[in-house]
Amino acid sequence: MKKKVLLSAVAAGAMVLSLAACSSGGSGSGGDGGGDGGLIGVAMPTKSSERWIADGNAVKSQLEDKGFKVDLQYAEDDIPTQVSQIENMITKGAEALIVASIDGTTLTSVLQDAADADIPVIAYDRLIRDTENVNYYASFDNFKVGQQQATSLLNGLGLTDLEGAPVDGAPAGPFNIELFAGSLDDNNAFFFFDGAMDVLKPLIEDGTLVVKSGQTDIEQVATLRWDGETAQSRMEDILTSTYSDGSKVNAVLSPYDGISRGIISALEGAGYSTGAEWPVISGQDAELDSVKAINGGEQYATIFKDTRKLASVAVDMATALLNGDEPQVNNTKDYDNGVKVVDSFLLDSEIVIKDNIKPVLIDSDYWTEEEVNG
Ligand code: BGC
Numbered sequence: 001m002k003k004k005v006l007l008s009a010v011a012a013g014a015m016v017l018s019l020a021a022c023s024s025g026g027s028g029s030g031g032d033g034g035g036d037g038g039l040i041g042v043a044m045p046t047k048s049s050e051r052w053i054a055d056g057n058a059v060k061s062q063l064e065d066k067g068f069k070v071d072l073q074y075a076e077d078d079i080p081t082q083v084s085q086i087e088n089m090i091t092k093g094a095e096a097l098i099v100a101s102i103d104g105t106t107l108t109s110v111l112q113d114a115a116d117a118d119i120p121v122i123a124y125d126r127l128i129r130d131t132e133n134v135n136y137y138a139s140f141d142n143f144k145v146g147q148q149q150a151t152s153l154l155n156g157l158g159l160t161d162l163e164g165a166p167v168d169g170a171p172a173g174p175f176n177i178e179l180f181a182g183s184l185d186d187n188n189a190f191f192f193f194d195g196a197m198d199v200l201k202p203l204i205e206d207g208t209l210v211v212k213s214g215q216t217d218i219e220q221v222a223t224l225r226w227d228g229e230t231a232q233s234r235m236e237d238i239l240t241s242t243y244s245d246g247s248k249v250n251a252v253l254s255p256y257d258g259i260s261r262g263i264i265s266a267l268e269g270a271g272y273s274t275g276a277e278w279p280v281i282s283g284q285d286a287e288l289d290s291v292k293a294i295n296g297g298e299q300y301a302t303i304f305k306d307t308r309k310l311a312s313v314a315v316d317m318a319t320a321l322l323n324g325d326e327p328q329v330n331n332t333k334d335y336d337n338g339v340k341v342v343d344s345f346l347l348d349s350e351i352v353i354k355d356n357i358k359p360v361l362i363d364s365d366y367w368t369e370e371e372v373n374g
Pocket of ligand 1: 049051125126182186188189226255256257284285305
């Protein structure tokens with residue numbers, strides 16, 4: 001009897017050990033998951049936006065947990081700086097590169113150097129274009145992000161629920177809306193805008209929504225480098241040129257929280273005050289200042305993309321490649337980079353409005369209660 005108990009205790013202990021070995025090996029992509037102490041280069045675009053800081057930290061710590069060394073660099077949105085940072089990583093003997101590009105079209109030559117040195121490359125969040133030397137792409141379903149941004153506006157106007165289903169007794173409108181897009185050198189900007197227009201276009205066509213400035217082409221509404229001040233001055237121009245007749249803008253499609261904050265400043269400068277006349281404004285990234293602005297009623301919604309999960313996909317891809325395994329993908333058709341379709345793993349995103357800040361952002365430990373309310 002005693003012996004039996006002892007044996008099963010040993011067996012249980014062995015099981016715990018082997019489970020621990022499995023979990024330290026990471027999930028998903030297979031292989032033993034362990035790093036060999038080799039160096040991985042991680043190139044991020046800028047520290048001027050919180051999300052990239054969170055991404056960089058998450059990728060670095062997850063790689064280090066697997067035993068890799070990490071060279072993490074930020075390029076402050078300067079293209080030559082990013083190119084030379086990547087060049088340096090290659091020189092230092094990086095075994096793989098994880099790259100969130102500034103301009104997706106400017107890395108062709110440095111990635112040829114990476115390929116010549118047999119270094120695999122993972123495009124992180126933003127597709128790297130015009131090169132065959134990108135092995136995999138880790139991102140979110142970016143078209144859906146755009147659809148969610150538009151849907152959040154319709155929800156804020158009282159037209160639909162958060163799934164986009166029409167609600168009974170919805171107001172008839174028409175509502176004035178203005179459109180903003182991201183940076184044209186970022187492939188994602190097109191996916192977000194196309195996704196948003198997929199939802200908004202029918203309502204623009206039937207007259208429920210009116211783009212009073214008439215600016216509806218992505219080239220007209222884009223924001224170079226996703227810069228908040230650039231967006232602020234475009235919004236100021238629109239308010240002066242189109243709304244000085246006393247009419248009000250009721251909704252603003254914004255693709256990123258930093259752009260939303262620029263739009264909010266322009267509205268405040270033009271004398272709008274929060275409350276009944278304040279427009280519904282979308283966003284993206286769940287940046288802390290914008291989550292606070294959602295709490296305060298200046299921004300209506302953001303889109304939450306969990307950077308911890310994206311980091312884990314990219315880290316699993318790199319680990320699998322270095323172990324000679326095939327990374328896990330779930331999309332092999334949508335991300336054509338101009339030279340080839342890049343196999344991708346796309347994560348899901350969520351709409352966040354005031355009512356679900358707690359379950360989505362606080363309960364998942366993305367932000368603490370103190371950070372949001374403090
Ligand atoms: C990212 C967004 C981000 C934007 C600006 C895009 O490529 O997907 O999450 O808001 O860049 O940094």
